[in-house]
Amino acid sequence: MASKRQSLGNAKLAKLDEFYTQLSDIEKEIRHYKKHFKGKVVYLNCDDPRASQFFHYFSYNFERLGLKKLIATCYRSQDMDLFSSGDSERAIYLEYTGDKDGDRIPGRNEIEVKHFNGDGDFRSQESITLLKEADIVVTNPPFSLFREYVAQLMEYNKKFLIIGNMNAVTYKEIWPYIQQNRIWLGVTRTGTGQMWFRIKDDAPVKQGQRVHDGDRYQTVGHSAWFTNLDHSKRHEELTLYRTHDPDAYLPYDNYNGIEVSKAVNIPVDWDGVMGVPITFLGKYNPDQFEIVGIAKAPLGEPSKMYPKQTQVSANGVRSTVTKLNDGPALKVETPPTDKTYYEVDGEYYVQLYARVLIRHKRVTA
Numbered sequence: 001m002a003s004k005r006q007s008l009g010n011a012k013l014a015k016l017d018e019f020y021t022q023l024s025d026i027e028k029e030i031r032h033y034k035k036h037f038k039g040k041v042v043y044l045n046c047d048d049p050r051a052s053q054f055f056h057y058f059s060y061n062f063e064r065l066g067l068k069k070l071i072a073t074c075y076r077s078q079d080m081d082l083f084s085s086g087d088s089e090r091a092i093y094l095e096y097t098g099d100k101d102g103d104r105i106p107g108r109n110e111i112e113v114k115h116f117n118g119d120g121d122f123r124s125q126e127s128i129t130l131l132k133e134a135d136i137v138v139t140n141p142p143f144s145l146f147r148e149y150v151a152q153l154m155e156y157n158k159k160f161l162i163i164g165n166m167n168a169v170t171y172k173e174i175w176p177y178i179q180q181n182r183i184w185l186g187v188t189r190t191g192t193g194q195m196w197f198r199i200k201d202d203a204p205v206k207q208g209q210r211v212h213d214g215d216r217y218q219t220v221g222h223s224a225w226f227t228n229l230d231h232s233k234r235h236e237e238l239t240l241y242r243t244h245d246p247d248a249y250l251p252y253d254n255y256n257g258i259e260v261s262k263a264v265n266i267p268v269d270w271d272g273v274m275g276v277p278i279t280f281l282g283k284y285n286p287d288q289f290e291i292v293g294i295a296k297a298p299l300g301e302p303s304k305m306y307p308k309q310t311q312v313s314a315n316g317v318r319s320t321v322t323k324l325n326d327g328p329a330l331k332v333e334t335p336p337t338d339k340t341y342y343e344v345d346g347e348y349y350v351q352l353y354a355r356v357l358i359r360h361k362r363v364t365a
Contacts, residue, residue: 019197019218021140021163023053025188030057032187032231033161036136038066043134045122046141048074049094049113054138062098070096071130075120091120093130122149131156136229138162140197143220147173150183150226159229161186163195166222169278170354175299178281179291185281186225187233195223224282238283240268249274253331253349254302254324255295257357271362275328275355289358295328296354302328310343328352 042058049055049072058070073093092113118124122131122141131137131152140163141149151173153160168174177183196217199209208219244267249258257273260266263280275295284291294300302325311321312335324342328351335341335348342349 018200018203019140019143019220020051020199021053021195021197023057025195026053026057028188029161029186029225030138032233033227033229034065036159036229039068040135041069041071041133042067043131043137044070044072044139045127045131045137046075046139047072048092049096054140055094058138059096062096067098068135069133071134072096073116073120073122073127073130075122091116091118093120123152128152128156131158135159136161147171150174150177154182161225161227161229163223164226165220166224166278168226169281170294170296170299172299175294179293181286181291183226183228184234184284184286186227187231188225194219235285235287237285237288238263238266240264240266242267244270250330252295252328254304254306254329255300255355255357256303257292257295257328257355259328259330259352259355271360273357273359275352275357278354278356280356280358284358286361288361290361292357292359294354294356295352297326300357306342306344306349309349311340312343313340314338324349324351326351328355 044052044054044058047054049059052072055070055072058065058067062070071093073091075091092115094113116124116126118126120127135158137153137158137160143165146164146168149162150164153162154177169178174183196210196219199216199218201216203216203218206218210217210219242265244258249260249267249270251258252275255275257275258270260274260276263276263283266274266276273292295302306322306324306329308320308322309324311319311323313319314337321342324344329342329349330352332341332348332350335343336350339350342351
């Protein structure tokens, strides 16, 4: 584990991890998992109930989903100035068991919260005690602590539905779970699809922000839902119509497999290994395909290593590098004129981004 407070606190003070998920995004995703929630304890362990749209969704739909209990916890919150709380510097949590008396769900300002003795960090013992009670964890955890957050969920064998950066599938701590079919992507994701998150008024100004109805929003263009809850979309067969052509599907020079630049172009008649962009995981059907590995060092070791290369950028700048060993490479007859390429002993190569290595899972009688 990282130093105890290489922490959520540091991330929050830097205002880099304070992204508040919109209710519309929550509704679009969770509607595909209703059967999983009946009789369950749902834990929102990065969510102030007075600000979280996750809490709003689950408290409002508590009876309809048939929940047993809803728990929401909040790190020692310096953003409580949103609610004029006299205890703004104390970590809080709430346990909600539904509308027992037929009354309406209380408004945010009427919610009675309890206080932690500690800081409410998801790694604290108080938070872990609540985690042990939970059946399903649903939240938008700090992106900077995503590896550690997922590790905790797996350690305690929890079901979950969380938001992270799509590129997390290439983390050495996350990829094995993807390949082992222990974590997969949710429904409302395209890999490059955008989610807009509400941010604080004093968050740093950067590209990809907008103001709507007086609130500031930040887009995270590669955000996606990660889960180990099954859903029907995951078992929809990808319709394929292309056939293999050796001139169209080039083999990698340093990995076993052919390059398939788009999932829709997967050849239906090729039984060997194929490399597809990581966005393919948004269409991955484990009944149709097998994940063989990944073409990205060091997660997937290449079949050959190159000596130092001359990198030639699109504008002709030349430099000596070893980058060609980082991922899948294609050997080309002539150097491209519109993108970076590499020279090795008089031969030319282009490097691709990480590729998921797959093959068809044929069903035989």
